[in-house]
Structures are given as structure tokens and as C-alpha cells.
Amino acid sequence: MAGKLRNGWPETSGALIKDDLGAWMLNRVLWVTDSGFNSATNRAYLQRGGEHYIVCEKLRSASAAAKKALARPGRYHTVEGNLSVKEVRVGDGARAQRFVVCVNPEAKARDEIVRGNLLAYLERRIAGSDEWSKQRRDELVGELRQTPGVARFCRRTKDHKLRVDKAAIDKDAHFDGKWLIRTSDDTLTPTDLAKAYKQLYQVERGWRDLKGSLSLRPVFHHREDRIRSHIQLCWLALLLVRVVENATGDTWRNVRNELDRMHLVTLETKQGRIAKRSATTKGQSEILAALEMREPAQILDYELPTPAE
Structure with a gap:
């Protein structure tokens, strides 16, 4: 499998995984993937045999169809808690594509704070740069590109001076708290689609917790029974973490930090x-x-x- 993944990853991964599931007699699957696996080739392959997909769309570098979906007006409906959804169809007839725009107010507030911090950092870096040489300003732009998310808010004037791009800020604010999913399944409701994609996030979060705070890897064992025991204990620890988070309504880190104060x-x-x-x-x-x-x-x-x- 490693040899197959070496060339063309992740473009060829959808076909590889689907073929493996077919060998396991699992041919009726609803695929839920993130934007890294979203391509026309992968989507077409995932629909072979009558199957369907739910994929996430990139917002800032969206396809033409995704841009139309984001620009389409409509009313949002609250599906659960703080999540609102809006269904959009782009195109007509058999070529129509179904999208669901999701908005999370908490994520929107968080995105605003993150952008504010990035802009404050950018303003500090370009302060006084009008007096610099063009070469020194070019070097600063190169440094800013090393910090994710900062360079897109910086623009150059006709005389090569550096300024904060107000238009880029307004454009970026349009995406605050939003995520866009595309699906080939017409039977699922927008609520079902949003929940299905959130489950993918929970799975990925589980892996991050296992590899991070619960230290699933590296495994400093050599005997198979000890390796299996280590992984099972990490899984039980993850189960305990989720039980605590669901019961308290707080993150495991906050709960652990508070309980660690007991001596x-x-x-x-x-x-x-x-x-x-x-x-x-x-x-x-x-x-x-x-x-x-x-x-x-x-x-x-x-x-x-x-x-x-």
C-alpha cells in the first residue's frame, strides 16, 4: 500500500481506498472527506457503483460552482445548537450540484479575533517601512509570507510602499465562521449533511488527541501484546476524555488543569x-x-x- 501511495497522493488515494474497501465487501459507503481529497476525478470515482460523497470545499480558492453557491442568497436554518445551514443548488437538470453552506457563530467570532491579531502583527511589521529601500521592503514581504495568513492582507502601492489591504480584509470577513460542503446524495437533509461532516471533524480530532496529549506514538514496546495493550489503553483514555468533555461542557485541557491544582x-x-x-x-x-x-x-x-x- 505504501508503494501505491507514493505517486499521486492524495489524488490517487480515493481510488486506492475504494478498491481496498471493495475487497472487504464494503461497497455501499457514503464517503465523507475534507478539501484535500476534493477533485473532479476523486468525486467521479467515489460515485462508481451508485455510491455518494460529502466533501468540503475550499473557500478562498473555491471552484466556480462553489463561488456561485457562496454568493447565492437564501435563508439559514438552525439545525442544532449554534450551527446554521443553507442549501444551494448550482446548475440545472442532471448536472445540478448540491451544496450546503454552514455557519457557526462561535467560529465566526474566533476567526475575527485571529484576523485582528494577524492585522496587528502586520501593522507592527510595516510601521516605518516607507523610509526603507525597495530591497528592504521586498525582504520584509518575503518574511511575511512565512507567517500563514499574513501576506494576503498586505498590498503594495504604485511606488512600492506597503499598506494594509482593506479590500482583502472585507473579502476575508465574508468567510468568517463558514464552511461549504458539496454532496451527490439527494436523500439526506441539510441537517444530516452538516452532522455527517462534523463527525469527520470529531474523528480527526480524536486522532490528534491520541497522537498528541495521549501519546499514542511513538510506542516504546517491541512485543506485540504490549503494543496492543498500549493502543487499547490510549483508546480507553480517549473515551474517558470524551466522557469528561461531554459531561462538563469544557475541554479536557481546562478540566485537567483545574483538577491538577488539587494536591x-x-x-x-x-x-x-x-x-x-x-x-x-x-x-x-x-x-x-x-x-x-x-x-x-x-x-x-x-x-x-x-x-x-
């Missing part, structure tokens, strides 16, 4: 040695209540003093 200390007194934990904070109490867990005992151990010889 066990050993006190030497005339009456003996006492192992006592720190006082429970308000945040810790809320977490334990959400998880339906009792607070740990205040005194975990007590030893009487040893009589002097």
Missing part, C-alpha cells in the same frame, strides 16, 4: 504524620458535580508518632 501534602506534627489534600476549589467542585463524583477524602492517611527510644 496531596504530608504534614509532620507532634500528633503524627498526616496525608491531607488541599481544599476543593469552586471549579473542582463544579467538575466533580458534573461527573457525579464525590470529593476525595480530606485525610487520606494518618500515622501515629513513633515513640522515642
